[in-house]
Amino acid sequence: MAEKHFKYVILGGGVSAGYAAREFSKHGLQPGELALISKEAVAPYERPALSKAYLFPEGTARLPGFHCCVGGGGERLLPEWYSEKGIELVLSTEIVKADLFSKSLTSAAGEIFKFDNLIIATGSTVIKLTDFGVKGADAKNIFYLREIDDADKLVEVIKAKKNGKAVVVGGGYIGLELSAALKINDLDVNMVYPEPWCMPRLFTADIAKFYEGYYTNKGINIIKGTVAVGFGSNDNGEVKEVHLKDGRVLEADIVVVGVGGRPLTTLFKGQVDEEKGGIKTDAFFKTSVPDVYAVGDVATFPMKLYGDIRRVEHVDHARKSAEQAVKAIKASEEGKSIEEYDYLPYFYSRSFDLSWQFYGDNVGETVVFGDNDPASSPHKFGTYWVKDGKVIGAFLESGTPEENKAIAKVARVQPAAESLNQLSKEGLGFASKI
Ligand code: FAD
Structure with a gap:
């Protein structure tokens, strides 16, 4: 060979x-x-x-x-x-x-x-629902998204099921981005996840409140606190129903699963x-x-x-x-040495006209700044994470490049915070001083 x-x-x-x-x-x-x-x-x-x-x-x-x-x-x-x-x-x-x-x-x-x-x-x-033996999870039109071939299959079915019903399983950033994309394609979207709010590994309840409200206003139906325990399909083997643990049954022409990797x-x-x-x-x-x-x-x-x-x-x-x-x-x-990797965690996501960035570590106490009412415009709000009196993480929705740079600097420098109250009042002003 x-x-x-x-x-x-x-x-x-x-x-x-x-x-x-x-x-x-x-x-x-x-x-x-x-x-x-x-x-x-x-x-x-x-x-x-x-x-x-x-x-x-x-x-x-x-x-x-x-x-x-x-x-x-x-x-x-x-x-x-x-x-x-x-x-x-x-x-x-x-x-x-x-x-x-x-x-x-x-x-x-x-x-x-x-x-x-x-x-x-x-x-x-991707982690698949078939990995856990979820009944009917091998039906046609149940999708996962990792590689370009997966995306091509999804594009095909979005066209084929125009104005149909979609269920998104999972409330992480993939679930949020996919729900938005399906909605923009005029599908009727239900999102299902077991946690009390979306993106619980990063978002606080206050951050999630904004996104859940915004998605609801866009016509996406969010079902929390339950999971998909089975799927029903038609004679062609195409998914038609999602069975939830709480007994509800959702109609579905497309199911997209984003439950982690x-x-x-x-x-x-x-x-x-x-x-x-x-x-x-x-x-x-x-x-x-x-x-x-x-x-x-x-x-x-x-x-x-x-x-x-x-x-x-x-x-x-x-x-x-x-x-x-x-x-x-x-x-x-070359017998030389280089500096050690010194990474500042940075995550982002975009959906609809929203775009958030997060830098640093999301541990400690949190404080919200700005207006996180999903009905207000512009959607500019953020959160700082404070541990041992220092600001170690920062999140911002709809930041300008300069503002995003400023919150990144906060997470890197870890400045001392006088009080959570003061931080909340100063908001982005705190970051721009650093
Ligand atoms: P990958 O980019 O996954 O590349 C792995 C490659 O290895 C693939 O080409 C795979 O085919 C190949 N491979 C694996 N096994 C073998 C094998 N045995 N033989 C040959 N080839 C093999 N991150 C963000 O920060 N923000 C985002 O908005 C965001 N959006 C995302 C959206 C989607 C749909 C996905 C799937 C991920 C997203 N991510 C996002 C995460 C980010 O894309 C990954 O962290 C990043 O791609 C990891 O890079 P990687 O090179 O380690 O792996």
């Missing part, structure tokens, strides 16, 4: 992979040194677009428009870019076996890829140290195996700012961790 050897292999073709390839090229690559292996059929792209403009009826995003690295404000790496740089873009190729010690990867078709240095960038896969680490089980569900790395994304790095969603890395280790499933970290790993590889070749 065919065997190829590369100095560097990036395993994965998502966000981290694209940014890693660009970083290698910045440092100077010889043709044939780098291969990027992906099971997707397209060159790396900015995954967040799939739950946003990719699904819009107007102003729709399509490739090649959102190939990496446009999301980070960089150049767009078209498939031709890889060939011009002498990078082997190995697409539609799933790696089914990895032997980290003999430095070898095997594809489903039996091809062997040998490497000197490996960057694991396999990202996450799971890092794709199975290939490396028993070969590399793991922690918190991911592959354990140091501040340079080096794993416990020599010459093997892990970046993006799969990496559990030291969070210098908070003195602990974490895994982060967000695009900003995917980009930055990839760049850090490549810089570390190149520096070690």
